[in-house]
Amino acid sequence: RAKHGGGAGHQVFTPQMREHSMRIGRLENELKRGLGRDELRVVYQPIMALGEGRVVGFEALLRWQHPEHGLLEPGAFLDVAEDCGLMLDIDRWVLREACVQLRRWQQESPHAPPLTLNVNFSARHFAAPGVYEQVRGVLADTGFPPARLNLEITESALLARPEAIGQTLEQLRALGVRLHLDDFGTGYSSLGYLHAYPLDTLKIDRSFVQGMLTSPSSAELVRTIIAMAKNMKMRVVAEGIEETRHLDALRGLGCDYGQGYLFARPLGAEEARAFARAH
Numbered sequence: 001r002a003k004h005g006g007g008a009g010h011q012v013f014t015p016q017m018r019e020h021s022m023r024i025g026r027l028e029n030e031l032k033r034g035l036g037r038d039e040l041r042v043v044y045q046p047i048m049a050l051g052e053g054r055v056v057g058f059e060a061l062l063r064w065q066h067p068e069h070g071l072l073e074p075g076a077f078l079d080v081a082e083d084c085g086l087m088l089d090i091d092r093w094v095l096r097e098a099c100v101q102l103r104r105w106q107q108e109s110p111h112a113p114p115l116t117l118n119v120n121f122s123a124r125h126f127a128a129p130g131v132y133e134q135v136r137g138v139l140a141d142t143g144f145p146p147a148r149l150n151l152e153i154t155e156s157a158l159l160a161r162p163e164a165i166g167q168t169l170e171q172l173r174a175l176g177v178r179l180h181l182d183d184f185g186t187g188y189s190s191l192g193y194l195h196a197y198p199l200d201t202l203k204i205d206r207s208f209v210q211g212m213l214t215s216p217s218s219a220e221l222v223r224t225i226i227a228m229a230k231n232m233k234m235r236v237v238a239e240g241i242e243e244t245r246h247l248d249a250l251r252g253l254g255c256d257y258g259q260g261y262l263f264a265r266p267l268g269a270e271e272a273r274a275f276a277r278a279h
């Protein structure tokens with residue numbers, strides 16, 4: 001029917017869609033250009049040991065210093081980066097940049113306690129061939145100790161290509177790299193893979209942390225995740241701790257680590273370093 005034209009079903013490309021795809025196309029070109037022009041930045045959010053209130057490391061988070069639109073957060077451009085195949089390059093760049101940075105801090109303050117580094121890898125990236133070799137290469141080039149690198153992946157990464165993923169995770173683990181499951185609880189919630197893969201840490205999504213004071217089901221979920229992780233000898237990091245009440249509740253449940261605006265927002269390199277010294 002649509003083939004013969006005229007009907008509403010024929011018009012698959014509305015002006016709004018056209019506008020949208022032009023915007024995406026523009027963003028794509030700008031991002032490609034920006035990558036070559038040093039417009040990407042890494043900011044660092046402290047991860048704290050909740051008991052002592054001490055910094056244990058940082059999560060590296062991507063920003064784009066756009067020439068017209070200012071500093072953009074990943075929500076504004078990661079989808080586009082994924083769709084145009086730039087995510088691999090970007091993730092690799094973030095990994096290298098952050099490893100160089102933390103290694104430099106360590107060299108400048110050799111007696112400071114060693115810091116861990118968390119880096120996010122997109123699900124699609126993780127399923128691509130050669131991820132292990134890439135990570136190993138960056139670690140070798142930068143001299144950052146593999147045992148202090150935590151790679152954050154999401155549940156969707158584990159579902160993508162189970163056989164290939166399993167092997168990559170084992171190889172990374174053998175190198176000493178630790179694997180953190182990000183946004184835990186928001187995904188497909190099949191718990192089988194917690195046993196199937198060598199994961200070290202669950203990161204409780206901030207929606208549950210922030211909901212736990214008002215929603216009994218969120219509170220129960222947080223309690224369950226922490227208990228389950230302990231049973232499985234995994235660690236837990238709570239995301240999105242914004243208030244002292246969140247912190248108190250999490251401490252009460254035995255949550256060991258956390259991050260959030262209560263401690264610090266993602267910081268530029270110099271600020272992050274000062275924060276680490278002070279805490």
Ligand code: C2E
Binds near residue numbers: 206
């Ligand atoms: P994520 O990995 O779950 O990172 C945590 C996000 O929560 C960050 O947002 C951080 O700024 C924000 N956050 C931290 N504490 C709080 C808090 O107390 N309250 C609130 N409301 N938010 C808090 P950001 O930097 O905008 O990053 C968003 C997502 O983009 C990340 O979520 C991650 O999935 C992705 N991402 C960031 N950098 C990279 C990267 O280099 N590579 C890839 N593949 N993904 C990245």
Ligand code: MG
Binds near residue numbers: 120152
């Ligand atoms: Mg993360």
Ligand code: MG
Binds near residue numbers: 183239
């Ligand atoms: Mg997260």
Ligand code: MG
Binds near residue numbers: 183
């Ligand atoms: Mg998230």
